[in-house]
Amino acid sequence: MPQARYKQLVDRLAADIRQGRLKPGTVLPTHRQLAAEEGISLATATRTYAELQAMGLVAGEVGRGTFVREPLPLGQDAEMHVASGDLVDLTFNYPALPAQTEALRTALRQLASAGELDSLLRYQPHGGRPHERAVVAEHLKSRGLAVSADTVLIVSGAIHGLATVAMSLLQPGDVLAVDALSYPGIKVVAEQCRLELVAIPAAGMGPDLDALEALCRSRRVRAVYCMPTLHNPLGWVMPPSQRHALIDLARRHGLLLVEDGTYAFLEKRAPPALAALAPDITVHVSSLSKSVAAGLRFGFVSAPPALIPRINRAIRATVWNTPSLVTSIACQWLQDGTVARLERDKRRDASARQAIAGRVLSQFRTVGHPASYFIWMPMPQEVRADAVAMRLREENILVSTSQPYAMTSQPPHAIRLALGSVSHASLQQALEVVARVVGNLGY
Ligand SMILES: Cc1ncc(COP(=O)(O)O)c(C=O)c1O
Structure with missing residues (x-):
């Protein structure tokens, strides 16, 4: 055979x-x-x-x-196992810099002594208090988005933002176009909201717009979910021409653009966001999970004014409001420059990690962005990504296969390495094991 x-x-x-x-x-x-x-x-x-x-x-x-066999927890499914053992986690990114714990301690002390604690005990407006929405709007304006306090809503992380957008703006059965490799959370959101995901292949640094055009001609597509800046998992940054072409296509076919900017802070020189170029048809979702801390659960959505009340109701139905203990601290950090400083430091940190990976994995083909917290490593024909993940797991290293990222039933043989959650020294050691295992399996 x-x-x-x-x-x-x-x-x-x-x-x-x-x-x-x-x-x-x-x-x-x-x-x-x-x-x-x-x-x-x-x-x-x-x-x-x-x-x-x-x-x-x-x-x-x-x-x-x-x-x-019973499925073994691998890749993203292994999240709960990480805490329990000596596993080196290269599946999830929760980048944290050493000084951050102290910054949180200080913020909690300040809140305890000077904050208006009484209000933290009460229900708050669903999308955040007006002064907090204004702080988030300023943050997004610094990214070039044309927003105001009235067109932003505070949510509990980007995944919550995506879920509330899907719940409120899309109907069960709607077709949502996604990149063939995309952020795994969108699959869960689509499943919960009973949306039909249709995968668009990649073409260069973005989705293949001819394929999207053909899809729109044959099906009624309602929306496109995309990550124009710092795509997860491929790390691409869509060039301006492709952004304009996508917007043009969206206008012609009446599509809503759902833009995810969760990792966008890592590319400082990115072209304008879709929400800056076409605010009337774009919902922009982002968070402080990667730039500050994932445990904070602080995210935000900006949307055309007419859509805000609908998303607001979905926030009400899910959390009522993002806890004001969290929003107080996050907004303080947005205002006093802590977020801007952390973004800068994390850009440096991610670049240093990419440099380590570049050295250790130099003999392999990898795909990624020079300042991103992850790397995509396609496997050659004869190597099965699951076998690599299994072998690495035996060495206490967790990596993700392409499966969670694949929006089709035919995941390519590749692994995704999250570089952001362990120390530089552990990362170097773990990547050396990855190089050995992949090499032994026939690279
Ligand atoms: C592209 C992308 N969007 C959204 C999220 C979810 O982020 P959050 O922790 O803010 O919910 C992630 C998390 O990894 C992500 O990679």
């Missing part, structure tokens, strides 16, 4: 297992039966099962045969 066809069989069985068509515990055909069913040699059948075993999808037991 040619190499490519044998790998196709592995991928087909892997997809059946991941998508639940083959349930955990299912006993698979014997090696001999598989060989007969697929018209392959016994040796190839054995090799197929060995590969699926290395990917953590099946287990072979003497006397019981080969059966489908």
Whole structure:
């Protein structure tokens, strides 16, 4: 059996297992039966099962045969396991600089002594108190967005912003166009809001607009979710011409643009945001999760004025208001320059981490932005990303495969390395193990 066809069989069985068509515990055909069913040699059948075993999808037991395993927590699903052991987490980015704990201590002390604590005990307006919305508007204006306090809403992180936008502005069954590789959270939001995600392939530094145009001609597309600046996971920054072409397409087909700027602070010289170029059709969602701290759960949405009351109701239905304990601290940091300083320091930190990765992984093909907190590492044809992730897990290193990022049922074989959550020294060591494991697996 040619190499490519044998790998196709592995991928087909892997997809059946991941998508639940083959349930955990299912006993698979014997090696001999598989060989007969697929018209392959016994040796190839054995090799197929060995590969699926290395990917953590099946287990072979003497006397019981080969059966489908309970899914192992890998990649993004492993989040809760990180805290429990000595795992080096290269799946999630929660970049924090050493002085940040002290800054939080100081902010809490200041709040305790000088803040108007009484108001923290009460319900607040859903999208934030007017003076806080004004502070966020100033922050977004410094990014070139044409906003005012009335057109921004405070939410509990960007994921909450995306969820409230989807709940309030889209209907179940609506088609939402997304990049074929995109932020995993959008899949969860779409699933909860019963949206249909349709993947748009990439073309250069952005989505393939011809493919989007063709989609809009054949289907009623309601909105596009995109990350023009610092795309997660590919790190692209869409050039101005492509941004204008996307806006033009959106206007012609009546699309809402949902722009995610969560990582945008890492590229200081980015072209204007979609929300700056086309504020009437763009909802911009962002947060302080990467620039300040993910645990803060502070995010914001800016939208055309007519859409604000609808998003406001979704905030009411979900959290009522983002806790004012959080908004007080975040707005203080936005006003006193702490956020601007952290953004600058994190740009430097991310660049230093990219430099480490560039050195350690120099013999491999990687995709990314020179100042971003992640790297995409496509695997060659014969290497299965799940097998790499499994081997690394045995070495206490968690990496994500492309699966959570893939918006199609055919994830490419690639791993994504989050560089931001461990010390520089641990990162260097972990990446050296990644280089060894990937190298040994046949790079
Ligand atoms: C592109 C993108 N958008 C949104 C989020 C969610 O961020 P938050 O922690 O603010 O909810 C993330 C988190 O990693 C992200 O990568």
